[in-house]
Amino acid sequence: MTPLRRLLRRSLLAVAAAALTIGATTAIFLTPPVVHLLLSVSGASTVLGVEPQVAEALSDALVGDLLTDGAFDAPLGDLPLLSTGERSHLADVGALLRAVLIAGLIGLVTLAFARVRRRAWLRVAIRDGAALIGGGSLLTAAAFTLAFDATFSFFHGLFFAAGTWTFNPATDRLVQLYPETFWTLAALLFCVTLALLSIAAYRIASRSR
Numbered sequence: 001m002t003p004l005r006r007l008l009r010r011s012l013l014a015v016a017a018a019a020l021t022i023g024a025t026t027a028i029f030l031t032p033p034v035v036h037l038l039l040s041v042s043g044a045s046t047v048l049g050v051e052p053q054v055a056e057a058l059s060d061a062l063v064g065d066l067l068t069d070g071a072f073d074a075p076l077g078d079l080p081l082l083s084t085g086e087r088s089h090l091a092d093v094g095a096l097l098r099a100v101l102i103a104g105l106i107g108l109v110t111l112a113f114a115r116v117r118r119r120a121w122l123r124v125a126i127r128d129g130a131a132l133i134g135g136g137s138l139l140t141a142a143a144f145t146l147a148f149d150a151t152f153s154f155f156h157g158l159f160f161a162a163g164t165w166t167f168n169p170a171t172d173r174l175v176q177l178y179p180e181t182f183w184t185l186a187a188l189l190f191c192v193t194l195a196l197l198s199i200a201a202y203r204i205a206s207r208s209r
Contacts, residue, residue, distance in 0.1 A: 010124060016110035017129025021201065023104015025194050026097065029186065030067070035059055038189075042182035048173060050076070058177060066094040067101075076173065086174040089165050096159055126201050134198030141191035148184055 028034060036056050039045065045055040058081055061074035072087040073080055082090070111126075143151040156165045167175045 010128060013111065013114055013124065014128035014132060016107035016114075017126050017201070018133045019103040019107035020111060021104075021129060021133050021194060021197055023101050023107065025190060025197060026100050026104070028193065029190055030063055030097070032056070032060055032063075035063060038182050038186055039177075041185060042179055044177055044179055044182055047169075047179045048176040055177060062090065062177075066090065066097055069094055069098070081173050081177075083172065085164070086167065086172060089160070089167075090174070092160055092164065126204070130198040130202035134195050134202065137191040137194035137198065141188055141195070144184070144187045144191065148180075148187070152183065152187070 036059070039055055039059060040052065044059075045052040048055055048058075050058075054076075058074050058076065062072060064070060065072045065074075069091070072082055072090045075081060140151070169175045169179065
């Protein structure tokens, strides 16, 4: 095998390992226990003006729609919870999340195939992917800690059209159900979880024979 082909193979497997790590972490942060904990700590129910159980049920419905390309038409009282603009933004978010999860599954299949063909490839891929994601997640966590608003805006600007993701906390219920504190905690914990998973994967791969 030529050096170029070896480099391409190593890069592909490293990307697959990184995609799997990001996809797995994303899946964890979409589970009800994690989301409910973040809602509770951030005081989301108080900001929205509902009971905690109502906030959790509304969030569960929205997360379900994110995963299934739903209509985001959960009601609050006799009216829809979200405006047309808010539902449109969540549709964009849902498409991105599903792409991340699918990429994670593709990464899993790719690494499983590498394990069958040659386990040494898998060890190198996990180490490379872990180093890539671990370093990136720590840098991102530092950016969120030092300049949350700028970092939040930067990442939204990468994936969403301008003007489609800015909302008024005084009137828009999407940012009342998920206030800034929610996103601050979620972003930091997401990056820390990514880093810990990457470190663990790196150590396991380095010690394996």
